[in-house]
Amino acid sequence: MSFHAKMAYDATFQKSARELAPDDAPFAYTPENRARLDAILERYPADRKRSAVLPALYLVQYQQGYITPGAMRAVAEALAITPADVEDVVSYYTMFHTRPVGKYVLNVCRTLSCAVNGAGRVVEELCAKLGIRPGETDPTGTFTLVEVECLGACDRAPVVMVNDAWHECLDPAAAGRLVDDLRARGEAALSGCLHKVEEQ
Ligand code: FES
The missing domain is CATH 1.10.10.1590 (NADH-quinone oxidoreductase subunit E)
Structure with missing residues (x-):
């Protein structure tokens, strides 16, 4: 019934x-x-x-x-x-994405687990570091900052997905270091769980 x-x-x-x-x-x-x-x-x-x-x-x-x-x-x-x-x-x-974005898209999860573990402070740090707001790309075209919903790694909150790579358990200082690392080492700084179409 x-x-x-x-x-x-x-x-x-x-x-x-x-x-x-x-x-x-x-x-x-x-x-x-x-x-x-x-x-x-x-x-x-x-x-x-x-x-x-x-x-x-x-x-x-x-x-x-x-x-x-x-x-x-x-x-x-x-x-x-x-x-x-x-x-x-x-x-x-x-x-x-349906419009041009930066070389690195920083997708910050804002859903519950990440929110209660400090995702808001991670966003604030990234905004200050890059001089942009969520939804914007920095003047060099290197970084786009986006707030997204659950990325499926709630037990590792807060999570930031950079392009296809998950970076987990980030606090504001670690998020800032990640930006520095991306500037210094490029894609070699991407770590964590990587998604590749060829490997599907
Ligand atoms: S709530 Fe952030 S990964 Fe699920």
Whole structure:
């Protein structure tokens, strides 16, 4: 017995066909990234290519830094879904960017575990260090600061995800050192749990 009203199933419900914003910049994967995408697509049945939408979008973002409407159209074509389907995914996940961002995106978790363990002070330190507010990119184009919801490592709060690398148990001083380290050593300063599309 269910207390919920029955939902009518509409086969067209999940197939959005709305138009995306016009975009002057068409997108094409590099041959290397297209080969990576093709290898990923081989893991799915021909009529389930949409299952590869997350790695397909990651490859776009790795290639050009953010995801344009033209790139969403290219992903849609590659996966045999509508551009609006792709936009739905892009707009849902905070790790996808639809405008240029810095080389390093500092995603500070602000959800409960991180909040009660000092995420607010971490944000304050990063704002002071970089001279920007959440949502902004520093004048050098190196750092973008973003506040995000739970990153799934609540027992290691506060957590800051830098691009795809989790940095855990950060206090304000450690967050400041992380920025210094990124300035000094670049990507070699990224540590923790790294996500790579090629390893999925
Ligand atoms: S609350 Fe911050 S990682 Fe879950």
